[in-house]
Every structure is written in C-alpha cells, then in structure tokens.
Amino acid sequence: MGRIKNEYEILKGARDMLLPKLMSGALDVSTQGGRNMSQEGQLLDKKSLRTVTGNTANWKELAKDCIAFANAQGGRLLIGIENNDDVPPVEQRIDPGLPDLIRRKLGERTVNVTVLPEIRQTDNGSEYIDLQIPRSMAVASTPDGHYFLRVADESKPVVGDEVMRLAAERSALPWETQTTLHVSRGETDPQKLATFVAGIRASDRVKESVKEKSEDELLDHYLLAYGKWLTNLGILCVGRHQDRARLGTAPVIQFIKYDEQRKKVNKIAWDDFNLTPMELIEAVWREVPDFRERYELPDGLFRQHVPLYDEIVVRELLVNALAHRPYTQRGDIFLNLHPDRLEVVNPGLLPLGVTPQNLLHTTVRRNEHLARIFHDLKLMEREGSGYDKMYEVLLSQGKPVPEPKEGPDRFEVTVRRRILKPQIIDFMAKADQTFQLTQRERIALGLLAQHEALTARELAKALELSSVDVLSPWINRLLSWGLVLSSGRTQATRYFVDPDVLRRLEFPASTTLQRIEPHRLQALIVEDLSRYPRSAGGEINRRIGAEIPYKQVKRAIDALIAARQVLFEGDKRGRRYWLAK
Structure with missing residues (x-):
C-alpha cells in the first residue's frame, strides 16, 4: 500500500x-x-x-x-x-x-x-x-x-x-490526448481530414451546432488537437502516415488463412500505416474475399443465401478490436481464418472489471475519445450493444454464439462458421415477424432453439445473467405466446421450444395491441391527443385500445412528458394531457 x-x-x-x-x-x-x-x-x-x-x-x-x-x-x-x-x-x-x-x-x-x-x-x-x-x-x-x-x-x-x-x-x-510527438496541428493529411469532416457533417448522431464548426474547430471538439499540436488521437485519425508510424502503437492488422492441416494458404497485412482506424475497417471487409462466401440453403423452389461470416459480425469484431485495444501496448491484431472458424486476436487484456463471462452486459470504454468518434461516424454504439448484436445475428442464422477467451497478454473471440440447425433461420424470421420480438427475446429464443432444453440455471449462464431471478424480461412473453414451453419449478425449470412448432412454423398469431412496441404506443398517444387534447389517461387508453394495460399507457405518457412532447395539469384522476406546441 x-x-x-x-x-x-x-x-x-x-x-x-x-x-x-x-x-x-x-x-x-x-x-x-x-x-x-x-x-x-x-x-x-x-x-x-x-x-x-x-x-x-x-x-x-x-x-x-x-x-x-x-x-x-x-x-x-x-x-x-x-x-x-x-x-x-x-x-x-x-x-x-x-x-x-x-x-x-x-x-x-x-x-x-x-x-x-x-x-x-x-x-x-x-x-x-x-x-x-x-x-x-x-x-x-x-x-x-x-x-x-x-x-x-x-x-x-x-x-x-x-x-x-x-x-x-x-x-x-490519457494516451489519446498526449502531444509528445509535437506534430503541428497544421500537419494533417488533407484527404483524411476532409473525409473525417464530411463523415461528421453527414451523421445524424451529431448535433447541428457541431456540424457547423470549421475544420479547425472540429479538431478541438474531438480532441484531435490541443493548442498548436495534434494529439495522439489526431495523428491516428487525420495525421500523415509517417507520423502515424512514429506513434509506435498504431494498429496493424494481419489476415491469415489456414487449411485443414493448419498450413498458411493466404496472408494479407495492413502494416504500412497509410490507413486510419476507420479506413482499416472498410479495407479489411473489402479486401478479404472469404468474407463474401455464402451458403446456399433450399427454400422451396428457391435458394436461400446465408453468409459464412455476416458483415455485421465481422465489422463489429473489427470495431471492438480497434476501439478497445490498449494503445500503450504494441502488438498486431490477427484475423485467423480456419476452415471451421474465424479467430480475432487483440493484444492486451480486457479493461479492468470486464471478463469473458460478463461481456454481454458490461460497458467499459478503454479509449473514450476514439469510441466517441466511432459512435459519431456510426461505426459503433456507445451503449455496449455490440456483443448483443452479434449474439442476435448469429443465433438468427442458426450459428453458435461468439466464444470470448482471455490469455496472458491477449484477448480472443472465436466465431464459428457452421450452421447448427438450418430450420432455425426460417423459425426465427417468422417468429420475429409474427410477434415483433425484442432483441433480448430474439437472443433467448435463438439459444433455446439450438438446444433440446435448457434449465433456468443453464439459460441464465448462457445469457451471462447473475441469477435466474432476472430471466423474466428475456422469456416471459415467449412463454405467454407458447413459443417456449417449460416444465419443473425454480432453478430446475426446463425451457424448450416445441419441436412441432419448430418444424411446422405454425404460431398462434392472434392480433393484439398488448404486444405493441413502446415507440409505436407513443405514436398512437400523440395522434390521439392531436385529435382530443386535454384528455384523461383512461380516455386515451379506451380510444387507442382497451386491451393495452393502463400502466403500459401511463409509462408511455410519462416518457412523452419527460421528452417535452406532452404537457399536463392536475393530479391523479384529475390529470389532463395535451400536446406541447
């Protein structure tokens, strides 16, 4: 101490x-x-x-x-x-x-x-x-x-x-904001700076007041420059390639393809420091032909094409590798493509507090300002939803979930190529179309569709949940619709997808507003108040759909009030609502 x-x-x-x-x-x-x-x-x-x-x-x-x-x-x-x-x-x-x-x-x-x-x-x-x-x-x-x-x-x-x-x-x-190389803020790569500024001004995630800033002001806003010098982040994103090479830890990516005998049959390297992290993501996806290979699955008289490695998954793996790597540590990013799997190996350990067992629910940004740039350029989400999206895409394609593993000095994620059950693809698509599943429900349903049955404890472990008590948001509606069946009690409860439903794709698809999504419910409330201003909550509920629970309608109204779209006066049963001008 x-x-x-x-x-x-x-x-x-x-x-x-x-x-x-x-x-x-x-x-x-x-x-x-x-x-x-x-x-x-x-x-x-x-x-x-x-x-x-x-x-x-x-x-x-x-x-x-x-x-x-x-x-x-x-x-x-x-x-x-x-x-x-x-x-x-x-x-x-x-x-x-x-x-x-x-x-x-x-x-x-x-x-x-x-x-x-x-x-x-x-x-x-x-x-x-x-x-x-x-x-x-x-x-x-x-x-x-x-x-x-x-x-x-x-x-x-x-x-x-x-x-x-x-x-x-x-x-x-922080490493991102250091100016130890003393590169003048005027010594940017003009083309890369113009590309960065154009991307920021075209993004719908950036405020208008930020889009109106000049190039020089944007350098300060995104901490690409400080005073008269470019920061390390500035050199990384808009600097010249010779300055990027001087950083010593600018990302280098190597793609290596192996055959069944683990012999190298192809190698592509991006090691000349000509590309920024944003450009590396596009270059890797564009220049590796194996990423565009697809399965052909029979679908009646037609053929259904499923990618071996989905673009969303590959891009998300690259974004995570670039945005969360420790830039104070040397080491290349490796994409190792085997006949049955893709391994993405990143130098350095996970941020403190993050483990392979809690990745699905944990958000820790090692490089805060680079993550902000990736977010504003629509390359990533800041809410830690990247792994959720990978789970969702892979499970909807009948494939296993990503397999994270932490070594002594590196972090590795493995994505399997094989489709476990081709029928899951149609099942997930129709289930989502019929019931408008949430992301959590799609993940839980995909996991259960791949297994004959999972106990409550096994399902909670697969979803990286702390206990079976927090399973409710993931499976309650699936159980009520009959998509998922259960047997047993407490932690010994077994959840499974009815094999007949999986085979026939026949769902009890009765139409009801009880499954309406929050944003659609809010739109209905806004439309109703535009016609009937100064209405009570119960009156709104009866007009837009009496089958919707009042508490659900009240939550939607409260969200509109918090967003300043709806105003009110009075209290409890005497409260009246109307649209803000």
Missing part, C-alpha cells in the same frame, strides 16, 4: 492542474430541465434523497459509488430521483445547505475524489441534486484502503493484484 500512497502524492499535482480541462470534456451525459435523465449505467446512477438525509443516510454507500466513478470514466449521481423514475417527486425541495454537507461527508470518506454537487430544478418545479464526479487522475479509495470501480451499472470492489493493475493502467493524462 505504501507504493500506492507514493503515487497519490506524485500525481496529486497533475490532478489539480488538469482538473479544469477534465471537467470540460470528461462527462458525456447532459441534463436538460425535466427531460428523461437517461438510464443508469456506466456514467449515471440514481439515489433516493433518503441516502443523504435523516437517519437513513448511507454515506458509506454513496462514497463507494463516488470512488467507483472516479476510478472509471467519471460520472453523475442524481440524488432525489428514485431508481424507476425519470424525474423527482412533485414539489420535492432540497435544503440549500445539503450540497455543502455532501462535500464535507464525502471528503471525509474518500481519497482522491472530487465531488461537485449542484441543486437543479425540473419543469414541474421539483428539485434534485446533480452530483458530478470527474475522473480522478490518481487512484481513488477510502481512507482505510478500499478500492472500487464502475463496471456497467455496478460499483465493484477492486482487490488483490487488481489494485496494482488499476494503478498501472491510470495515468495523469
């Missing part, structure tokens, strides 16, 4: 110097009046006001969350908003002295943690505390030496050797 404390003292000055810069760009979640505060996750958590007031105050738990955020990417705690709510209770007021109390209490219980509490007011007049926690420049902990890290929506303890790994992975300045 003495070594850690020495690092605290060394990095304390750097933290104080860089804190203003950090606060300007470290937190990527915005708050606007009474809008939906977003869901709890890697950068956000909600706490009841009871956590910091009265006899129920739990300062120890609050300190743990603050330490976890500080050791990750920073984040926000919305105090005064319950977990299942988007806005604080009506007429809730915050004691003006509470922010100072929070600063003092957390200051006594944390080391290397900065907290910035502020009272905010929503459109309905209620108040809550927006507690911002910047990313700490040194390792954050409790005074008695306990460490925590934010992983997805949980604050997990860091113990044993992981403490030293946490200290080693942290630096006073």
Whole structure:
C-alpha cells in the first residue's frame, strides 16, 4: 500500500492542474430541465434523497459509488430521483445547505475524489441534486484502503493484484490526448481530414451546432488537437502516415488463412500505416474475399443465401478490436481464418472489471475519445450493444454464439462458421415477424432453439445473467405466446421450444395491441391527443385500445412528458394531457 500512497502524492499535482480541462470534456451525459435523465449505467446512477438525509443516510454507500466513478470514466449521481423514475417527486425541495454537507461527508470518506454537487430544478418545479464526479487522475479509495470501480451499472470492489493493475493502467493524462510527438496541428493529411469532416457533417448522431464548426474547430471538439499540436488521437485519425508510424502503437492488422492441416494458404497485412482506424475497417471487409462466401440453403423452389461470416459480425469484431485495444501496448491484431472458424486476436487484456463471462452486459470504454468518434461516424454504439448484436445475428442464422477467451497478454473471440440447425433461420424470421420480438427475446429464443432444453440455471449462464431471478424480461412473453414451453419449478425449470412448432412454423398469431412496441404506443398517444387534447389517461387508453394495460399507457405518457412532447395539469384522476406546441 505504501507504493500506492507514493503515487497519490506524485500525481496529486497533475490532478489539480488538469482538473479544469477534465471537467470540460470528461462527462458525456447532459441534463436538460425535466427531460428523461437517461438510464443508469456506466456514467449515471440514481439515489433516493433518503441516502443523504435523516437517519437513513448511507454515506458509506454513496462514497463507494463516488470512488467507483472516479476510478472509471467519471460520472453523475442524481440524488432525489428514485431508481424507476425519470424525474423527482412533485414539489420535492432540497435544503440549500445539503450540497455543502455532501462535500464535507464525502471528503471525509474518500481519497482522491472530487465531488461537485449542484441543486437543479425540473419543469414541474421539483428539485434534485446533480452530483458530478470527474475522473480522478490518481487512484481513488477510502481512507482505510478500499478500492472500487464502475463496471456497467455496478460499483465493484477492486482487490488483490487488481489494485496494482488499476494503478498501472491510470495515468495523469490519457494516451489519446498526449502531444509528445509535437506534430503541428497544421500537419494533417488533407484527404483524411476532409473525409473525417464530411463523415461528421453527414451523421445524424451529431448535433447541428457541431456540424457547423470549421475544420479547425472540429479538431478541438474531438480532441484531435490541443493548442498548436495534434494529439495522439489526431495523428491516428487525420495525421500523415509517417507520423502515424512514429506513434509506435498504431494498429496493424494481419489476415491469415489456414487449411485443414493448419498450413498458411493466404496472408494479407495492413502494416504500412497509410490507413486510419476507420479506413482499416472498410479495407479489411473489402479486401478479404472469404468474407463474401455464402451458403446456399433450399427454400422451396428457391435458394436461400446465408453468409459464412455476416458483415455485421465481422465489422463489429473489427470495431471492438480497434476501439478497445490498449494503445500503450504494441502488438498486431490477427484475423485467423480456419476452415471451421474465424479467430480475432487483440493484444492486451480486457479493461479492468470486464471478463469473458460478463461481456454481454458490461460497458467499459478503454479509449473514450476514439469510441466517441466511432459512435459519431456510426461505426459503433456507445451503449455496449455490440456483443448483443452479434449474439442476435448469429443465433438468427442458426450459428453458435461468439466464444470470448482471455490469455496472458491477449484477448480472443472465436466465431464459428457452421450452421447448427438450418430450420432455425426460417423459425426465427417468422417468429420475429409474427410477434415483433425484442432483441433480448430474439437472443433467448435463438439459444433455446439450438438446444433440446435448457434449465433456468443453464439459460441464465448462457445469457451471462447473475441469477435466474432476472430471466423474466428475456422469456416471459415467449412463454405467454407458447413459443417456449417449460416444465419443473425454480432453478430446475426446463425451457424448450416445441419441436412441432419448430418444424411446422405454425404460431398462434392472434392480433393484439398488448404486444405493441413502446415507440409505436407513443405514436398512437400523440395522434390521439392531436385529435382530443386535454384528455384523461383512461380516455386515451379506451380510444387507442382497451386491451393495452393502463400502466403500459401511463409509462408511455410519462416518457412523452419527460421528452417535452406532452404537457399536463392536475393530479391523479384529475390529470389532463395535451400536446406541447
């Protein structure tokens, strides 16, 4: 522990110097009046006001969350908003002295943690505390030496050797924003800069105010330049190839094809540093002919074509390899194509807190600013949905799920080529068309269709869930529709797809609005209020479909209110709704 404390003292000055810069760009979640505060996750958590007031105050738990955020990417705690709510209770007021109390209490219980509490007011007049926690420049902990890290929506303890790994992975300045090569901001590759700017301005994920920025302003906005120098990220994305080579850790990709005897029969390398990470993704997909091979499956009088390796899966594997690799470590990315599988090998270990067993539900971005660029250019999602999408695509094609594996100094993902059950392809397509399945339901149904039966415990393990108690959102509707059958009780419950249904593709496809998707329900409510303004919730429910549960309609109305599309007056049964202008 003495070594850690020495690092605290060394990095304390750097933290104080860089804190203003950090606060300007470290937190990527915005708050606007009474809008939906977003869901709890890697950068956000909600706490009841009871956590910091009265006899129920739990300062120890609050300190743990603050330490976890500080050791990750920073984040926000919305105090005064319950977990299942988007806005604080009506007429809730915050004691003006509470922010100072929070600063003092957390200051006594944390080391290397900065907290910035502020009272905010929503459109309905209620108040809550927006507690911002910047990313700490040194390792954050409790005074008695306990460490925590934010992983997805949980604050997990860091113990044993992981403490030293946490200290080693942290630096006073992230690799992306360093300017150690002293490359002038004017020494960009004109063509690559023009391509980057055009992609940003054409993206529907970028705000209009950002699209209006000049090329030079966009360099600053995406941290591609700082002052008069290009950052490492800038050299990587818009720099010249000779400067990219000088980085030492710019990505190199090698595609190697093996035959049945594990002999190399083809090799393609992208090792001249001419391409940016964004261009590498397109080049690999375009220049490897094996990725365009397809199966031909009989489909009545026609043929159904299924790719050996789906484009979505290959691109997602490449994006993950480029966006999440440690750029402080040398090593090539390998695409090893065997007769029965594709292996993607990336140098470096997974980020701390992520394991092969929790990839499906965990979001940790090692390179925050590169991930932001990939997101804005529509190359990836920032919500950690990449593996979910791969699961969905592979299962819908009757193939096994990806197989992640972590080695001593590398991370590897294997995708199998073989289709386990060709009939699953038609089954999944028709089931989705008939019942409009959610992504979770498609994944669960695909897993069950590939196996004769899975117990509740086996299914939870396959879905990387913590317990069988959280299976409900994945399978409840499948059970109610008869797509999935069950036998037994509790953890011994066995789930399976009726073989006759799988063979005949005959579903009980009765039409009902009970399965309507949330966005479609919201559209119905908007249309109804445009014709009948100042309506009560029950009146809306009766007009758009009495078979829809009122609670479901109420949730949709609350979401529209949070998005400022619907206004209201009154309370409980006397509440009336109308469209905002």
